[in-house]
Amino acid sequence: MKVRLDKIVAERFQLSRRAAREAVERGQVDVGGVRRVDPAEEVGPDDELSFHPNRPRADLAERRLTVLYEDRDVLVIDKPPGLLVQPTELRERDTLLERAGRYQIHKRGVKKPYVGIVHRIDQLTSGVILLVTSPRALRPFQELFRTHTIERDYLAVVEGVFITPEGRIDIPLVDDAGDNRRGVSREPGVGIPATTHFRVIESYGTVASLVAVRLETGRTHQIRIHLAALEHTVVGDPVYGRRGRPKFPIRFHRQALHAASLGFIHPLSGQPIRVEAPVPKDFTTLTDQLKHDYGVVKVADQG
Structure with missing residues (x-):
């Protein structure tokens, strides 16, 4: 069961709840080696936590946006792992929504x-x-996503190796697959249509693979559910992952999933736009360790 970060920090480091909250907000707490600044973020009881009481307060610059593209109507952002898009019922203060508003002000x-x-x-x-960032852009961009006329490419590190170097997953999804989790439909005609395309980039022994994924539809948790249905769970997935499976040999503090690029025709300007986000350090550290421990086979070398 997950609990608030400030609560578990207070318990583990013998702090008052107020002191724990302030320590998180000052950027003195890491989860899995990554600094966290939201006291309301939920973490698991087995997550690796470290407390650095002498660390200087996190600069607000660390909470700014990394903007990949902008015009008067849109912001395309490189979201760091761990940042919520918008607040939940816990009313988190540091979210992408809040940062985007602050960015426009300043x-x-x-x-x-x-x-x-x-x-x-x-x-x-x-x-x-x-x-x-303008009301006039909302419906046109919603329509892009509703009609799937936008290219959405991801990278994922998944467990195991694939028999085929590429493929298409075309399995409807349901809100409850019988275990109180979203999942794939097991009955004909039941569920929301969902299509995912994948291509293997490289594999690491028989332990894991790096895959490129393109969404044809964009359902909630679609990539994670579809890959898990093929027995290729995304490494570190806390929901669709390791129940009943042997422990993955390398600990990773989040799901190894990265939204690599967006491509679209701007509905207001008519210009073709393609934006790419660099692969984050924790992701490359994972693939580097897999290469070191198990070797690497490029897909072009297979066969």
């Missing part, structure tokens, strides 16, 4: 910023996400 001089969310990526997923 960088654009907008007194009353507008931020519209047209799609989401999970809190523990890194990479490209698009926000609209």
Whole structure:
């Protein structure tokens, strides 16, 4: 069961709840080696925590946006892993929504910023996400995602190796697969249509593979559910992962999923736009360790 970060920090490091909350907000607490600044973030009881009481307060610059593309109507952002897109019922203060509003105030001089969310990526997923910054852009961009006329490419490190170097997963999804989790439909005609394309980039012994994934549809948790249905769970997935499976040999503090790029025709300007997010350090550290421990086979070398 997951608990608030400030609560578990207070328990583990013998701090008052207030002191624990302030330590997190000052950037003195790491989860899995990554600094966290939101006291309301939920973590698991087995997550690796470290407390650095002498660390200087986290600069607000660390909470700024990494903007990959912008115009008067949109912001395309490289979201770090661990950052929520918008607050939950716990009313978290540091979210992508809040950062985007603050960015418009300080960088654009907008007194009353507008931020519209047209799609989401999970809190523990890194990479490209698009926000609209004018009301006129909301419906046109919502339509892009609704009609799937936007290219959404991901990278994932998954367990095991594939028999085929590429393929298409075309399995409907349901909100409850019988275990109180979203999952694939087991009955004909039941579920929401969902299609995912994958291509293996490289494999690491028989332990794991790096795959490129393209969404044809964009359902909640689609990539994670589809890959798990093929017995290739995303490494570190806390929901669709390791129940009843042997422990993965390398500990990874989040799901190894990165939103690598977005490509679309701008519905207001008509210009073709393609934006890419660099692979984050924790992701490359994982693949480097897999290469070191198990060797690497490029897909072009297979066969």
